[in-house]
Amino acid sequence: MKFFIALFLSVLSTHSLSKNIDDVRVDGLVKMLPAKAFEVIGFQQDQAYNSDQVHQAIKKLFGTGYFSDIDVLEENGVLIFNVVERPSIGELEIEGNDLISLEDLKRGLKSSGLEVGEIYKPDSLNQIEQELQRQYYALGRYSAKVELQVTPMLRNRVKVNVNISEGATAKIVHINLVGNSAFTDEEATRFFESRETGFFNPFSSADEYAKQKIQGDLEKLRSFYLDRGYLDFQLVSSQVSLSIDKKEVYVVINIEEGTPYIIDSVALNGNLILPEEKVLEQIKQKSGDLFSRKEATSTMDRISTLLGDEGYLFTNVNLIPEKLGDHRLKLTYHVTPGPQVYVRRITFSGNNETTDEVLRREITQFEGSLASHTKIQSSKRRLERLGFFGKVDLRTVPVQGTTDQVDLNITVEEQASGSIQASVGYSQESGTVLGFGISKRNFLGTGNKLSFNASRTNQSQDYNLSYDNPYFTVDGVSRGFDLFYQVSDHDNDDVEDYDLDVIGASVRFGYPLTDTQRLSFGLTVKETTVALGSDPSNETLSYTTEHGDAYDDLIANLTWTDNDLIGGVLPTNGYSTKLSFNLALPAGDQQYGKIDLTSQKYWNLDESNLWLFRLKGRAGYGFGYGDSDELPFFENYFAGGSSTVRGFEGSSLGPKNSYPSGSTESSSAIGGNILMAATAEFIFPLPMVEDHKSVRTSIFLDAGNVFTENCYAGNDQCSEGVDFNEIRYSIGINWTWITPIAPLSFNFAQSLNSKTGDSTDFFQFQLGTTF
Structure with a gap:
């Protein structure tokens, strides 16, 4: 002093x-x-x-x-x-941060006492600088610099400037695994998120070093060996070294593999409750198999689920491995079932709009009955499939004072289930698109769907009013109605020149077969009017001459669906299949039928829901019967464009029409009564995109075409039957963005086997939705 x-x-x-x-x-x-x-x-x-x-x-x-x-x-x-x-902090300014958000930085600085209004403590600045530097180092930014500048202000205050130069992320040049003999470096590290920098991954961030990413990869390496029986595997050390300019990283991982263990025998002990034979059925690994930790974990889950379905929700299964000589292993699964429990009460929270009834009717686990693990998980899955909720959290809570009762508490996070859309868009296939739509998938919280859609393009006008009640009866029978009106003018597209007016109504009922499957049937009444152009083709003129140009039809419909897609507009998992049969009944003016099959499936390539593989197939067959031996030309299938085979112009593939001699019209696609189309997609994330729920990028391979069984006599541009040599292929890249206004999609596609007369289109895009 x-x-x-x-x-x-x-x-x-x-x-x-x-x-x-x-x-x-x-x-x-x-x-x-x-x-x-x-x-x-x-x-x-x-x-x-x-x-x-x-x-x-x-x-x-x-x-x-x-x-x-x-x-x-x-x-x-x-x-x-x-x-x-001491002076107080009057202003705090942060500059140069892009990698770490401003909110996260301010939150971290606040925890260190650096906040406007707090007392300025010079001794803590150096620690704050070092901590920020450490955070950037952990993200691979070894060239990052953090400087704190303090400027005096009036009234005993100071201004603190946090100046950040984030630098560039260091690239992983080489990952070297030392001590491995059973597996090559490529085999042992193929599940790594970190990758060596190279020519083939310029758009990937896998080669950017991050400490957390490396730590996760080390755990993946440990799991790789344990899942292949190497119980003695040891991760000896891992070293990270930098180049002088701090731009390149070299990772060296030293391991001891050990020797894999073979299962000598498998046993059960504890209180099994169920017959031992039934429990043993859940154990897939047998004597002589190579031990796998992953399969052992799955076995414990299956045994827990088996007993959980009998009311023993709190079953505890432990694996006791005993190492024998000659690297053999005795596995003992010890089962402790706990008490058998009943569900006392099921409660819901978070459903501010949706009524409890809508949620409760999806629950397969009932109050007062034995708790079932499968039924509880099925209830959660059914709630997620509704599409009303962004998150569903389900918890079983023991009832105080009892040992045999639980409450099932379900918390949901509601998401928007309605939309009002007014859009202006353009697609190369339909031209200008004007649309208005109002839709509510959870109308007034009842779970019913009400929608009205209207759209207008250069070729068509469509209006549709639809109402669906998925629980018309308490058993899950659904009922729906449709009113529709369509006006089409094909004067300016790749389809032959004719006008088409359609007006009608339909009613349908659906019956649940399983949690994911539904069988629906319905009737449609519609009136169709055809107005041919000034110079019609032989095909359209022939049909209207024989059947007229106005038709009143009664169409019966039967549809089977199996839908277990998860993820909403851009699914990330699951599958869907739809098989429908439409038959124009003899009570109407036309007799024809159409069978359509559409199926798709998603595979998750990792746990992030960002790397996906998708297969989609579509097939259709139309036929005439009774007084007609062909499908009406305006009911034909078309191929080419964004909905079938990208890289070819919309509705341009397949058989061509013919004209009388002396006509000046050029042949155009007339479609066919047989459709075959398929798509394979590899979906991957772009490193600069954060919102992967609304943005998707994929590499695709399309294949397909349309065929006909009825060619007009003398038409040399039409051949009957399916010719697999005529299947068209294309490959390309798709980028889709679900914007707040309307979906936006870009396709860059290259046709692989276009032939003379095909119309190709490398770039296709669409903004807006055609209802």
Whole structure:
């Protein structure tokens, strides 16, 4: 302390060991309240004090962090503390951060005491700089620099500038595995998220070093060996070295593989509850098999689920491995079932719009019955498939005071289930698209769907009013209605010139077969009017001459669906299949039928839901019967374009029509009564995109065409039957963005086997939705 403080204390200690004071005063306070200061000092009037107590008071005041200097003196029986407060932080400015969000940085700085209004503590700045630097190092930014600058301000305040230069992410040049002999480096590291930099991954971030990513890869390496029986596997060490310029990273992983273990025998013990034979059925690994930790974990889950379906929800299954000689292994699964429990009550929360009834009818686990693990998980899956909720959390909670009862608490996070859409778009296949739609998948919280859609393109106008009640009866029988009106003018597209007016209505009923399967049937009444152009083709003129140009039809429909897709508009998992049969009944003017099959499936290539593989197939067959031996030309299938084979112009593939001699019209696609189309897609994330729920990129391979069984006599551009040599192929890249206004899709596709007469199109895009 200053000289006169020491002098004062020395005089105090020389004259007496303690001395009474009349009062205590603190001068210089600005931010700290006097009451708080007196509380810290702890002196009272007429209290005896000595030098040690004064030292302790000064130490406590400094300990608050408020003061940069403290003087103590005695004047006329008054002990005076002259304090100088530290400045407060008046402004905090952060610049240069892109990798770490501003909110996350401010949250971290606040936890370190660096926030507007807080006391400025110079000693903590160096620690804050080092911590920020460490965070960037963990992200692979070894060239990052963090500087904190402090500028004085008026009224005892300072401005703190946090200047960040994030630098470039260091690239992984080489990953070297040392000690492996059973597997090559490529085999052992093929599941790594980290990859060596190379020519074939310029758009991937896999070669960017990050400490957390490497730690995860080390766990994947351990799992790789344990899943192949190497129980003695040891991760000895891992080293990361940098190049001089801090732009290149070299990773060395030292391991000891050990020897794989073979299963000698498998046994069960504990309280099995069920017959031992039934439990043993859940164990797939047998004597002589190579041990796999992954399969052992799956076995424990299957046994827990088996007993959980009998009400033993809290079954605990442990694996006890016993190492024998010659690297053989005895596996013992110890089962502790716990008490058999019943579900007392099922409660819902978070459903502010959706009624409890809508949720409860999806629950396959009932109150008052034995708890079943499979039924509880099935209930969760059914709620997720509704599409009303962004998140479904299901918890079983033991009832206090009992050992055989649980409550099932279901928390949902509602997401938007309705939309009003007014869009203006353009597609190369349909031209300008004007659309308006209003849709509510959860109308008034009842789970019913009501929608009205209207659209207009250069070739068509479509209007549709639809209503669906998925629970028309308590057994899950659905009922729906449709009213529709369509006007088409094919004068300016690749289809022959004719106008088509369609108006009708339909009713349908659906019956649930399983959780995912449904059988629907319905009737459609529609009126169709055809107006041919000034120079019609032989095919259209022939049909209208024989059947007329106005038709009243009664169409029966039978549809089977199996849908277990998860993920909404851009699915990430599951499958869907739809098989439908439409038959124009003899009571109408036309007799024809159509059979359509569409199926798709997604495979997750990792647990992130970002790397996916998708297969999609579509097939259709139309036929005439009774008085007609062909499908009406306006019911034909078409191929080419964004919905079938990209890289070819929309509706341009397949058989061509013919014209009478002397006609000036050029042949165009007339479609066919047979459709075959398939798509294979590899879906991957772009590193610069954060919202992968609304953005998707894929590499695709398309194949397909349409064929006909009825060619007009003399048409040399039409051949009857399916010719697999006429299947067209294309390959390309798709980018889709679900914008707040409307879906936006770009396709860059190259035809692989186009032939003379085909119309190809390398770039296709669509903005807006055609209803």
